[in-house]
Amino acid sequence: MSFLARLSLANKSVVALVAVVLIVIGAYVIPTLKQELFPSLFLPQINIVSVYPSASPGQVEQDVTDPIEQATLGQPGVTQTSSQSSQGLSVISVSYDFGTDLDKAQQKLQQQINQIQSTLPPNVVPQMQQIGTNNSPIVTLAVSSSENPEDLAVDLKKVAVPKLQSIDGVSTVNITGVRQQIVTVSLNLAKMQADGVSIQTIQTALQANNITLPVGEVNSNGQILALRAGNTLTSLQALADLVVGTRVVPSAGKPGQYNKR
Numbered sequence: 001m002s003f004l005a006r007l008s009l010a011n012k013s014v015v016a017l018v019a020v021v022l023i024v025i026g027a028y029v030i031p032t033l034k035q036e037l038f039p040s041l042f043l044p045q046i047n048i049v050s051v052y053p054s055a056s057p058g059q060v061e062q063d064v065t066d067p068i069e070q071a072t073l074g075q076p077g078v079t080q081t082s083s084q085s086s087q088g089l090s091v092i093s094v095s096y097d098f099g100t101d102l103d104k105a106q107q108k109l110q111q112q113i114n115q116i117q118s119t120l121p122p123n124v125v126p127q128m129q130q131i132g133t134n135n136s137p138i139v140t141l142a143v144s145s146s147e148n149p150e151d152l153a154v155d156l157k158k159v160a161v162p163k164l165q166s167i168d169g170v171s172t173v174n175i176t177g178v179r180q181q182i183v184t185v186s187l188n189l190a191k192m193q194a195d196g197v198s199i200q201t202i203q204t205a206l207q208a209n210n211i212t213l214p215v216g217e218v219n220s221n222g223q224i225l226a227l228r229a230g231n232t233l234t235s236l237q238a239l240a241d242l243v244v245g246t247r248v249v250p251s252a253g254k255p256g257q258y259n260k261r
Contacts, residue, residue: 043131044096046106048072048113050126053088055232059211061085063121068092071112077105087182102130153178183239197245205244209233 008015050064065085072081072094080095096105106128113126120126143160145152153175164173185206187199210233233239 042102044098044100044102045131046094046096046102046109047129047131048090048092048094048109048126049129050090050120050124051088052090052121052124055088055121056210057085057087058207060088060090064090064124064126065092067116067119068113068126071116072109075105075108075112106130149178150181183236185239202244205242206233209242 048068050060050068052060052064055063061083065083068090069081069083069092072078072092075094077096077100078094079097081092082095083090083092094105094109096102109128117125143152143156147155156175161173161175164170185202187202192198192202209231211230233242
């Protein structure tokens with residue numbers, strides 16, 4: 001028989017008293033313990049979200065994603081950095097070691113981005129988001145209307161979003177479910193062959209006429225503003241009027257004439 005067993009048998013009253021005390025303490029302490037059905041949990045990751053309206057994925061990557069990624073290099077505790085550039089949106093995910101103070105890491109990232117803010121497009125302001133259960137939406141509202149979804153989204157942003165954001169305790173309000181208009185260019189291969197136009201020619205014309213590039217900076221009242229030059233296609237008519245090349249049309253007894261195509 002072990003020592004503890006002999007000691008317990010020899011002091012039955014003391015063991016019973018200790019057991020009663022432990023039961024009483026447990027009955028008092030257990031109800032005071034904090035219980036959460038959805039506990040707060042943060043992953044060691046920070047997302048940098050930048051909205052670049054009307055910009056193509058390639059333009060978003062060149063003007064927004066690449067400069068911000070370069071600014072995040074060398075940050076302490078970073079284990080991985082990934083990015084995604086889509087139509088008008090850049091999302092960069094910065095992952096850290098477990099145990100990293102995300103608030104301090106976010107402050108350092110913000111400082112780095114502030115240093116390159118002047119090199120980004122004027123209307124692009126990166127926003128940071130920590131990934132955690134606290135960021136999950138707690139209320140989802142559905143809105144229906146007879147107007148088209150695009151106009152409804154504009155009205156909601158002007159009226160509903162400011163009202164909801166003014167409520168005490170509300171962090172963010174997002175509108176989802178709005179379809180973005182996408183233009184698909186279908187090529188007439190037979191006509192292209194007859195006119196001597198290649199797919200590469202059309203692709204080059206579309207890219208060259210739908211891009212803006214940085215051309216310098218200007219100092220305005222102590223504030224550095226980035227200058228950009230170029231052109232973007234803003235309507236179907238602008239796309240239809242796009243010139244992809246010229247050809248010489250010979251005429252009897254007359255010099256060749258250049259026609260747009």
